[in-house]
Amino acid sequence: MKNNQQVKAKKHLGQHFLTDTNIAQKIADSLDYNATEKILEIGPGMGVLTQFLLERAKETYVIEIDPESVDYLKTHFTSLANHIIPEDFLKFDLNRVFNGASFSIIGNFPYNISTQIVFKTLEMRAQIPQFAGMFQKEVALRICAKEGSKVYGILSVLTQAFYKAEYLFTVPPSVFNPPPKVDSGVLRLTRKTPYQLECDEALLFKVVKTAFNQRRKTLRNSLKSFNLSDNLKANTIFDQRPEQLSVSQFINLTQLLSNDT
Template identity: 70%
Template sequence: MKKSKGKYTPQNDPAAEGEVRAKKHLGQHFLTDENVAQKIADSLTWSGFKNVLEIGPGMGVLTKYLLKKDVDLHVIEIDRESVAFLKENYPDLSGKIHEEDFLKYDLKNIFPDAPFAIIGNFPYNISTQIVFKTLENREDIPEFSGMFQKEVAQRIAAPHGNKTYGILSVLAQAFYEVTYLFTVPPEVFNPPPKVESGVIRLKRKENYSLPCNEKLLFKVVKTAFQQRRKTLRNSLKIFQLPDNLREDAIFGQRPEQLSTQQFIDLTLKIEPYAIST
């Protein structure tokens, strides 16, 4: 399969070579650098699981390196043109290409009784939703690796006290160890995006069952960051907490000042007073 390199021009348009045209509404930017594809394929630890799901394989630049690993690889792709291309060019994927919307699909249909890792070059427009769905299915997903818009990748990996620290940071880090691995420049895509990309890995914590009500934790974190410039005493008024609890020193802080563990501690303080989560 011929791969375009460098700057996007009509002369190296994939569709002109009988390949797949990048579709703006799907957020497609096809990776063209083989070295970067190899690095992403190697970004998982490849231990503790035998099943892997690649999201949005496109024309398979990452897929071909994943097929070299000793795992059971499945791919999920919403673009019909990409699915046809994969079926024609990757016979090893026979029966393992799922033409579905990842965000709407029940992942247990792919690996019903076994854990699996997730990997991919994720479309920017749904990348945060991919993370949230991974968190919802965390019992089945011990590891996750992928490429995001750089600022989103940095946000997920950000420590508390950082200005980019937010909802995604807290919730991802509650269940996974997050590592920012490397940055990818725009020119290795066809067509190139307007921003840099970043690759991160999420490795599930050994003890990922939290001592607090997890649904309430999600609500506390999201409510706090909706008004991130306010102290928790003001941003969490919706919970109608008693005055003696709101006098606790933690309520005098802003959400970005709290670590994931402190948010768990905060949720435990709120839990006795939460009538409904």
């Protein structure tokens, strides 16, 4: 196991270095390496997960914003060679590296940007068949939540519209340096086949976000900005609150709005 004191964890980057190689191996094993040849790890730090990816994947890339970690990886993982991307995942155009090719995402994600990582994945869903990683436990549970749950929301619906979401296991704070103040949770997303929806996908994003921004209101009230016709407003689906609707019902709702004249 790598010496976990060689790179200092930086609070402003949300770094908590995983120190347990058994958990790193379990995370690595959550991907199907036959589904895609290229793997992108976000925020590898000192490579506790990277070492297992290099054993399993045909081609491993890492993206790391911390220069100290980049230097560490270059020194300790010479086989990564030109596969270290010293950039901010959220700002970097990944097709400068992948050029439209398919790749899967994995990582021990910084809590402060984890939901943004998921939204960027959704934007690039045509290229990303699978995704696995560690989040703050409550965020992982939110992504995997089903309708009727108090934590079911925008992230749940939009992720599950395109991916099968599975909560895999919980990770305690004690296996990180420094330890976070909360438990972590590992999940896996597997893209649905087909993943294209039978509705206007951009409109679905707008409908879901608008509905949950006023989650205590019925859809008839929260979706007023869509200028619903009287005929459409009479549909009983509008008597419900957003957390009561399944993903497929949100897709049906989007179809109804598209056809409303």
